[in-house]
C-alpha cells in the first residue's frame with residue numbers, strides 16, 4: 385500500500401509541555417509538533433510563533449496566564465509558514481513582528497502555503513474554522529536586526545542568514561543567552577526543507593552556534609536546556625541538511641531522475657534520521673527542493689495543494 389499523503393494519517397494527539405528556562409523564558413512544546421516560545425519582560429509578554437489556529441493559541445494563552453498577568457504585547461513570526469502564524473489573532477497583540485523577507489513571502493505565496501499546509505497535516509489545524517479569513521499580516525517589519533526592551537529585558541530579533549526559509553528570524557535574550565530558533569533548528573524532528581536554502585543553512589547554523597546559547601527552543605522537539613543539548617540540536621540539524629543535500633547533488637551529478645534520487649536519498653538517510661518525527665512527511669518535499677537548488681533554481685518554487693499531490697504521486701505513487 386502506498387503511503388498516505390504527507391501527514392494525513394497522523395492523528396495521534398501529542399502531550400504538551402510548558403517548560404521554564406528562566407524567569408523570563410518559557411517553551412511550549414508538543415513532542416515534535418510546532419513549538420511556541422514565550423518571553424516575559426518587566427511590562428509585557430512576547431510570543432514567538434503562534435500555533436496554527438486561534439483555538440490552539442488559546443491553550444498557549446492559558447499556560448501564560450498560569451505564570452503572569454502581564455499583557456501580551458508582541459507576536460513574533462519566525463517565518464511565514466501557516467502552522468506558525470495563523471493563530472496570531474488570538475493574542476490581541478499590539479504588534480505582529482516579522483522580517484521584511486517574511487512579509488514579502490506572505491505577499492508572494494501566503495495564500496498557496498495556507499491551503500497547502502492545511503491539506504498536508506489536518507491534525508495540526510485543530511478548529512481550522514477559527515482562523516480568520518485572509519492572511520496574518522505583520523504590523524512591524526525589520527531587516528537584519530531589531531532590539532526590543534521589555535523594561536530592562538533586552539530581546540534581539542536577528543536574521544542570521546537563510547536556511548529553513550528566506551526570512552528566518554531568531555529571538556535572542558543576550559543577558560541570559562537563551563535562543564528561540566524557529567525551524568532553523570529541530571530536535572528529534574525532521575527538518576522540513578521544501579522552502580529551504582540548502583547551501584546557506586549550515587553557515588546560518590554556525591552563526592547561531594557562535595552566540596553560545598545556554599538554552600535553545602527549537603521549532604519542533606523538546607526545549608534544549610543545557611549548552612550540550614543546544615550543541616546536539618544544532619549538530620543534528622546541520623548533519624541532516626548536509627547529508628541530504630550531498631546525496632541529492634551526487635544523484636544529480638550522476639544524471640539520475642528525481643524519483644530515483646528520492647528513493648536513494650530516503651534509503652541513505654533512514655538509518656540515521658528515520659526515527660525523527662515527520663521523516664516520511666518531509667523527505668519528498670526536501671529532496672524535491674534540494675534537486676531544484678542543485679540544478680539552478682536559486683529560490684524555492686511555490687507549493688500549491690495541487691503541486692503537493694502531484695509531487696507525492698510521482699515519488700510515492
Ligand SMILES: [Zn+2]
Pocket residue numbers: 463465548567576
Ligand atoms: Zn516552517
